[in-house]
């Protein structure tokens with residue numbers, strides 16, 4: 482019986498998909514991808530798609546890179562695995578840690594490795610708690626996150642998400658997580674408010690929350706430089722400096738979640754550099770290996786590290802880490818990925834392609850009556866749909882335009898992504914995307930909108 486099943490039948494029968502509507506999947510089945518080269522994916526029927534999302538904002542060097550294959554094979558033959566508990570080390574991971582510290586903004590000191598953005602953000606919270614316990618401040622444990630933030634799916638990192646769909650059915654968020662508004666001018670600014678007033682309002686809101694909770698209970702604030710999954714929300718340039726002024730006043734640490742922005746997506750190595758952030762802790766994943774193999778990391782600043790290091794006097798062994806922490810295959814892949822990005826000038830290229838993307842999205846959607854905003858930064862772009870621009874009115878959630886546009890785009894050969902928090906389609910192509918491919922991604926999205934709305 483099983484021999485006659487197609488791969489789609491087998492998938493439907495046995496595979497529990499992440500982030501998938503179970504009943505819909507039972508009805509329509511999977512789109513099974515079998516190959517990827519550059520920015521192009523191919524399915525089981527031989528149909529090609531342009532991947533406008535680099536997978537999930539991550540395949541930055543593009544698919545099918547032969548140097549990555551060679552590195553993974555060589556490292557597998559040399560040392561496929563050894564753990565790093567109890568002072569055990571491996572060569573690629575020591576070199577990668579050194580390289581990340583040299584690249585990182587601010588005064589970062591140490592790197593802790595994990596396997597996903599989710600577990601890395603989870604680790605960050607444990608580091609923050611440990612830090613305050615070492616300092617003898619057991620009450621200082623609450624974490625502030627933002628509406629529309631996306632930080633992962635573990636019990637803690639899911640709690641840090643400011644997206645209602647991430648909590649529904651899972652008994653999240655945990656009670657020590659609190660939220661402030663996102664810096665999304667389209668919906669959050671008062672009519673006629675200047676950028677300065679808008680930013681001041683957000684900084685004041687943060688300060689009010691810290692005071693209401695008690696500064697002695699608030700440990701950290703977590704933020705993506707540009708909120709990706711929450712809608713590609715680009716903050717005003719003055720936003721993070723204003724936020725950090727408040728954080729410093731109350732001795733609250735800043736965790737920069739660079740899982741999407743890190744390693745060039747915004748045209749510089751880190752989004753923190755683009756937005757004037759001086760984080761105490763930085764989370765990276767995705768682009769660190771361009772997703773050729775899972776890897777994440779927590780970068781820890783000197784001042785935080787000094788406290789954590791002194792924790793061994795109080796707690797003995799630092800009892801945290803994963804079997805796959807600092808996996809040599811992943812570290813070797815990251816080194817080659819970073820070599821390729823540097824050697825091939827992929828960060829300036831991402832910036833240039835990002836400008837093209839912004840221009841094409843503005844040209845295709847800028848004056849459309851159902852478009853509330855075209856926005857982006859670096860090689861991240863988004864189009865947000867609204868029922869009306871004057872007065873600004875969202876579509877009813879059941880009537881969202883973005884999912885229909887994305888479905889139709891896929892039929893037309895381009896994979897983009899509908900973001901659930903906003904009626905928004907996102908574009909985050911590989912850095913190796915060509916100008917012609919960018920033009921096609923934008924043109925297909927516009928054709929799809931014309932077909933569905």
Ligand code: PLP
Pocket residue numbers: 537596597598599600602631632633634705709710738739740741766767
């Ligand atoms: N943080 C951000 C900003 C992300 O966009 C994501 C994933 O999209 C995560 C964390 C979680 O990463 P992972 O899916 O690798 O657990």
